[in-house]
Amino acid sequence: MNSLRRPTGWLSQLTLTDDNGETVGGVIDHRLTRRALINEFRRGRIRREQLCDAHPDLVRAAKNFGDATSVKCPICVQDNVALVTYVFGPRLPSHGRCITKPHELEEFRQLAQHTEQHRADELLTSQSSPITYTAYVVECCRSCRWHHLLRSLPMATAPKPEIKSTRHRSRR
Numbered sequence: 001m002n003s004l005r006r007p008t009g010w011l012s013q014l015t016l017t018d019d020n021g022e023t024v025g026g027v028i029d030h031r032l033t034r035r036a037l038i039n040e041f042r043r044g045r046i047r048r049e050q051l052c053d054a055h056p057d058l059v060r061a062a063k064n065f066g067d068a069t070s071v072k073c074p075i076c077v078q079d080n081v082a083l084v085t086y087v088f089g090p091r092l093p094s095h096g097r098c099i100t101k102p103h104e105l106e107e108f109r110q111l112a113q114h115t116e117q118h119r120a121d122e123l124l125t126s127q128s129s130p131i132t133y134t135a136y137v138v139e140c141c142r143s144c145r146w147h148h149l150l151r152s153l154p155m156a157t158a159p160k161p162e163i164k165s166t167r168h169r170s171r172r
Contacts, residue, residue, distance in 0.1 A: 026154040054145040
């Protein structure tokens with residue numbers, strides 16, 4: 001068993017690298033913004049009420065479907081934060097789709113890739129842009145309602161069509 005291999009779990013599905021350790025393109029990590037916000041709170045420049053204002057639906061999702069972590073809430077330090085994942089894209093509700101079970105993420109990836117492969121031929125003949133789905137991972141404290149976007153990453157993108165050059169090479 002390779003001890004360096006990444007575990008296959010709920011959290012490992014939304015990392016900055018793929019199974020081979022290669023960096024995944026398009027991932028936006030918000031850790032620096034998170035750290036700056038927490039520092040401003042600890043210095044007294046931001047009030048707790050300004051930070052702990054998670055929407056009731058997000059708190060409900062964190063309680064019922066969130067992936068529990070061992071990370072203490074940086075604001076109240078009483079409860080561990082839970083991670084909630086939402087996916088946004090075409091043909092999804094405007095409020096996105098909350099991933100409620102670990103296997104849903106993989107099922108959604110497969111569905112998104114299948115849909116996009118089906119549309120790849122359409123893209124060759126039209127000027128429409130490719131379908132893109134994006135997952136957003138949000139941490140939420142179920143006690144004080146602290147929340148912060150941790151990262152966003154592309155789920156699946158239709159392959160860009162190859163544009164063949166219409167120019168002919170001159171023969172020498």
